[in-house]
Amino acid sequence: MIIDVSDILKEIGASKDFEGTMDLKDMVYQGERIGFLTPVSVSGNITNIGKLLMLNGRATVKLQLQCGSCVQFFDRDLEFGLDAKLSKENDPDDPDIFVYNGDVVDLSDIVLEFLLLELPIRKQCRPDCKGLCPYCGCNLNFERCECEKSLANEEEDDVDSRLEALKSVLSANGEEV
Numbered sequence: 001m002i003i004d005v006s007d008i009l010k011e012i013g014a015s016k017d018f019e020g021t022m023d024l025k026d027m028v029y030q031g032e033r034i035g036f037l038t039p040v041s042v043s044g045n046i047t048n049i050g051k052l053l054m055l056n057g058r059a060t061v062k063l064q065l066q067c068g069s070c071v072q073f074f075d076r077d078l079e080f081g082l083d084a085k086l087s088k089e090n091d092p093d094d095p096d097i098f099v100y101n102g103d104v105v106d107l108s109d110i111v112l113e114f115l116l117l118e119l120p121i122r123k124q125c126r127p128d129c130k131g132l133c134p135y136c137g138c139n140l141n142f143e144r145c146e147c148e149k150s151l152a153n154e155e156e157d158d159v160d161s162r163l164e165a166l167k168s169v170l171s172a173n174g175e176e177v
């Protein structure tokens with residue numbers, strides 16, 4: 001989404017509204033797949049504040065993400081703010097500045113950067129996702145397995161046999177148990 005800012009560059013204080021959609025391609029980010037189920041809807045305004053342009057806006061999109069617990073794909077609506085400073089030159093003292101060239105601002109990189117910041121760190125299909133059974137791999141949201149149970153029983157057996165061993169050591173020393 002390209003915005004022509006030539007008109008507001010001439011006058012400090014001048015502002016212009018924008019509204020539109022942009023298509024982003026499905027991607028893999030930090031090893032996780034991010035699918036775009038809708039274009040990103042973007043709206044806001046850009047104001048000339050002298051040395052810089054200020055961008056204020058909001059964006060919404062429907063994403064398809066992969067649950068970190070059960071690896072199922074799920075949909076997630078995401079809404080996020082876009083607040084950025086735009087300049088023709090990079091400022092080493094201000095890492096928050098986005099550089100634009102000529103009289104146009106390309107919103108794609110800006111929107112993508114804010115979108116990636118907004119992604120949930122822990123992607124869960126639902127807050128109470130039960131995940132996959134670590135032993136048989138079944139999806140515990142939909143299926144039940146006996147792995148947990150039989151494992152818990154084994155652990156109990158272990159504790160019992162260790163106790164027995166301890167008891168016999170103690171009684172061999174002639175102590176009351």
Ligand SMILES: [Zn+2]
Binds near residue numbers: 069072125126131
């Ligand atoms: Zn899940």
Ligand SMILES: [Zn+2]
Binds near residue numbers: 134135138145146148
């Ligand atoms: Zn299992």
